Amino acid sequence: MTKITMVTEAQARVGAVFKAIINPKCIKCQFYKVCAGTLRSGGRYEVKAIRRKAHMCPLLNEQMIVVEVEEMPVLLAVESKLAVEGLTFRYRMMRCEHRSCPQRSLCGNAYLTEGERVKVVAVHGKVACPENRTLSLAELLPLNL
Numbered sequence: 001m002t003k004i005t006m007v008t009e010a011q012a013r014v015g016a017v018f019k020a021i022i023n024p025k026c027i028k029c030q031f032y033k034v035c036a037g038t039l040r041s042g043g044r045y046e047v048k049a050i051r052r053k054a055h056m057c058p059l060l061n062e063q064m065i066v067v068e069v070e071e072m073p074v075l076l077a078v079e080s081k082l083a084v085e086g087l088t089f090r091y092r093m094m095r096c097e098h099r100s101c102p103q104r105s106l107c108g109n110a111y112l113t114e115g116e117r118v119k120v121v122a123v124h125g126k127v128a129c130p131e132n133r134t135l136s137l138a139e140l141l142p143l144n145l
Contacts, residue, residue: 001070002048006035006055012065016047017072025059037066040142042111045069073139077106077127078120083136087120087141098130106137117143 011018020039026032035057039045051066082089093114094107101107106127112118119138127135 002070003038003045004034004051005038005045005067005069006031006057006058006064007067007069008045008060009063009065011047011066012050014047014050017044018047019044023059029058031064032059034066039069040071040111043142044072044074046072054069071142073121073141074109074111075106075124075137075139076109076112077103077129077135078138078140080126080134080136083120083123083138085120085123088117089102089120091116091118091140094133096131101128101130103127103135107135112140119143 007018020036020041020043022036022039026036029035030127046069047067048070049068051068052132053066054063057064077094091112093109093115096104098104120138122139123142124137127137129135
């Protein structure tokens, strides 16, 4: 889904990818609802189109360009039975007690919220799990926001 937001001039090019880092001071800004307020903190976005409008950011003290962006999928391990391209389900973070597992970062993500609807957009194969779970690596696109 396309969203309208504002980015710096350096990021305002079609195909540019950025991670949304929202400063708490942004919330008080008059442009918040059309800038950082349309994005999910920590989310990765790709610029799809550039609009002809610009505004001065009072926090950064630089021109912000109005752009159209699309949220990018998150790469995570999911139960293999859910790793079906096109499938929509409610995300549940996996609980793992193996702190030394090299795959641990793929099993949970603070970016997604428990119960949030996600869509599987691609599957990249199996993931080895020390708890003997049957897991696959999948790209999940959040659908709620």
